[in-house]
Amino acid sequence: MKLVRSKDDLRTLRRKWIFAGEKVAVVPTMGALHAGHLSLVEAAKKGADRVIVTIFVNPKQFNNPDDLDKYPRTEHEDAEKLAPYGVDALYVPTPDQIYPDGFATNVSVSGLTEDLEGAHRPGHFDGVATVVSKLFLQSRADVAFFGEKDYQQLLIVRRLSEDLDIETEVVGCPTVREADGLAMSSRNVQLGGEARAIAPALYRAMETAADAIRGGVAATVAIKQAKEEVLAAGYGEIEYLELRSAKDLRPLETPAEPARLLVAAMLDGVRLIDNIAV
Ligand code: PAF
Numbered sequence: 001m002k003l004v005r006s007k008d009d010l011r012t013l014r015r016k017w018i019f020a021g022e023k024v025a026v027v028p029t030m031g032a033l034h035a036g037h038l039s040l041v042e043a044a045k046k047g048a049d050r051v052i053v054t055i056f057v058n059p060k061q062f063n064n065p066d067d068l069d070k071y072p073r074t075e076h077e078d079a080e081k082l083a084p085y086g087v088d089a090l091y092v093p094t095p096d097q098i099y100p101d102g103f104a105t106n107v108s109v110s111g112l113t114e115d116l117e118g119a120h121r122p123g124h125f126d127g128v129a130t131v132v133s134k135l136f137l138q139s140r141a142d143v144a145f146f147g148e149k150d151y152q153q154l155l156i157v158r159r160l161s162e163d164l165d166i167e168t169e170v171v172g173c174p175t176v177r178e179a180d181g182l183a184m185s186s187r188n189v190q191l192g193g194e195a196r197a198i199a200p201a202l203y204r205a206m207e208t209a210a211d212a213i214r215g216g217v218a219a220t221v222a223i224k225q226a227k228e229e230v231l232a233a234g235y236g237e238i239e240y241l242e243l244r245s246a247k248d249l250r251p252l253e254t255p256a257e258p259a260r261l262l263v264a265a266m267l268d269g270v271r272l273i274d275n276i277a278v
Contacts, residue, residue: 001087003079007097007138010052013089014140022049026141026168028132031055032072032186033081036176040145041085043173052139053082054091056098061127067271072186091139098134107133109156109163112249116262117152117273120239128153129160136161136168144168149175149183151260151275152249175274177203183274194234195268201233202274206241206261210278213261219243219253223261230265239264239271243278 004010017024025048027040037053044051055078062068079090106126112118113125136144144161146154158170176184181203182196191199209226213219227238244251246258255278262275 001079001082002089004089004091005094005097007093010089010091010138011140017050018140023143024048024050024052024139024141026052026054026135026139026144028054028056028135028144028146030057030071030186031078032074032189033078034176034184034186034188036147036149036184038081038085039176040147040173041082041087043171044143044145045086047143047145047171048141050088051086052089052091052141053087054093054135054139056093056131056135058098058127058131059095060099060130061124063121063123070190072189093138097138098131106130107160107164109160112152112156112159116240116242116244116249117264120264125153125156129156132157133160133164133166136166139168141168143171145171145173147175148172149185149274151262155249181207183272185272187270187272190270192268195270198234199267199272202230202235202263202265202267202272203276205229205233206263206274206276209241210261210276213243213255213259213278219255230263234267236266236268239266241265246277 025044027044029037057071059068075092107129108126109129118125146157148154154172161168161170180200182200205226209222212222223241227241230238241263243259243261246260252259259278260275261278264273
């Protein structure tokens with residue numbers, strides 16, 4: 001695995017691969033890799049000849065400076081975790097490779113970004129859309145792999161790639177969970193022992209609500225019940241828990257079309273998000 005820190009070095013590698021007719025995949029990450037990321041790398045290995053993993057903790061997508069400071073940075077451990085996977089390049093750009101002096105462009109996707117995460121994290125999705133556009137263009141990857149855990153992000157990234165005629169196909173991969181159901185996330189390491197024990201209550205409540213909705217219970221009723229369960233378990237605040245269209249995130253009353261239950265909730269000062277198919 002070649003460690004690459006500049007876009008020029010990445011381009012040189014990429015050119016060689018294009019010349020050899022090889023299909024290139026990119027797995028964009030902010031590091032602090034866990035089994036969820038590694039499942040994306042596995043999918044990338046199956047779907048392409050060459051795999052680039054990127055690690056860049058993108059300041060533009062953090063609306064809260066404290067959150068940015070607390071975000072785990074574990075490049076050395078990340079490289080060790082990737083070693084057995086046959087990744088071709090680990091791209092860890094220095095900040096000037098992404099945001100050089102004078103950088104003045106913002107990629108903003110309308111509609112899909114406006115509520116759920118967008119309503120609670122102003123500017124977050126502009127930061128994501130801008131950095132992902134740059135990573136797609138710098139890597140010129142044929143295909144990119146994203147986790148369904150950030151479901152809204154997945155739809156936004158797919159939209160921007162289509163809208164900007166970027167020739168990178170966006171593939172979504174299932175959320176990977178701990179044995180107790182907690183969705184894998186780089187933020188989970190911030191949970192203290194007691195909070196970690198409470199955390200899976202979120203997924204349990206979502207599963208119960210999804211089963212109830214599938215069985216014909218009104219979404220409003222099932223969601224109210226789920227919120228009560230989550231708060232009773234010890235969560236501090238639920239920012240949203242909603243049934244939305246899986247295609248475009250329109251609010252739904254019933255799962256008359258493929259739907260997702262999406263949630264964001266605070267536990268012990270840590271913001272957790274999750275979603276499941278209904
Ligand atoms: O999901 C993430 O880790 C980030 O939002 C991404 C896609 C790498 C962009 O910084």
